[in-house]
Amino acid sequence: MEILTRHTIEKSTIVDFVIQKNKTHQIDRTLILIDRQGVLSYLPPHCSARQIEGNCQRFNNASSLIEFASAIKRDLKSGLVSGDIIRPIIEAKYFLPDSVSAQHMWALMTSEFSLLHELEQESKLDITPISEIHSAGDFSRPPTKPVLVQNFYSGDQYNVIGQAGAVGPNAIATSNTFTQALQQAACGLDLPLLASELSMLRSSMRKQAIEVEHDQSIASIGIAESAAKECDGAKVLENLRTAGNWALDVATEIGTNVAAKAIKKAISL
Secondary structure (H helix, E strand, C coil): CHHHHCCCCCCHHHHHHHHHHCHHHCCCCCEEEEECCEEEEECCCCCCHHHHHHHHHHHHHHHHHHHHHHHHHHHHHHCCCCHHHHHHHHCCCCCCCCCHHHHHHHHHHHHHCCHHHHHHHHHHHCCCCHHHHHHCCCCCCCCCCCECCCEEEECEEEECCCCCCCCCCCCCCCCCCCCHHHHHHHCCCCHHHHHHHHHHHHHHHHHHCCCHHHHHHHHHHHHHHHHHHCCCHHHHHHHHHHHHHHHHHHHHHHCCHHHHHHHHHHHHC
8 A cells, every 4th residue: 555655645535435435436346546646456366367467457547547637627727728618528428438437437536636626616606618719719818839639739749539648748648549449459368378488489580580670560569468467458558569470470480379460450540
C-alpha cells in the first residue's frame, strides 16, 4: 500500500480503506489497486498463466483510465472541454459497455478525481468552454489555443479518441500508445509462453542476420520479449509489427508457432 500511495502508512485503517474501495472491480485472487496516486498490480504466488494475463490486461486498462480521468479533470478546470460533452463519459452512460470490471474501475476513477464535482463547479461558474467559442465562429476574439472537440490542440497535440491516453506538456502519458486495436488484439496472447519463444527467435535471428534491417528487426524482437515479460501486450504487438516479415519467416522456420502467430497478427494491424 505504501508503494501505491507513495507515503509511509502507520495505520491499518488506511490499508483497509484502500482495499475496500477497490473490491468492486476485482475478479480473482490477483489484485489491481487504484488510488489517486496511481495503479498497482499484485500477483500472489502460484498464479495461472490465464490469471497473469488477465491481471496484466486489467492493469493496462486501469493505467489508461487513470490518465484519461486526469486529462478530463485538467480540461474541465481550464475550460478546454464542455461539461455537456464529457458528462455522459463521467457518468458512464455510454462508456465501457463491454467490461463490468472496467466500469467499476471508472466509477472509482471519477470518485478519486472528483470529476462530478468539477462538472458542478463548471455549472455554477457558467463557464463557456473554449471549444464552444471556437465552434460558434467568434473570430473577433480568437482563442489563443485552437481547440477541436475530438482532437485537442494546446501547443503540442494530444488526442482523446477511443480508449484514450493523454499526451501534452501537462499530461501524465508522454509517448504511450493506447490504440484500442492493439489492446484488444493483445488480450488473446499467452505472454509468458510468447516471451520464451521470442527469446529463442532472437537467438536464431542473430545467427542468420546479414543486413542492417535484420539488426533492426532483432532489436524490435528484443523489446517485444521484454514487454511480454512485463505483461504489456500492446507494447509486444507494437514492436512485433516493426520486426516485420523476416522475423515472421524465421519464427515459422524454427517452429516457434506462438511467436509466428503473434507477429502475423501484429503485421496485420
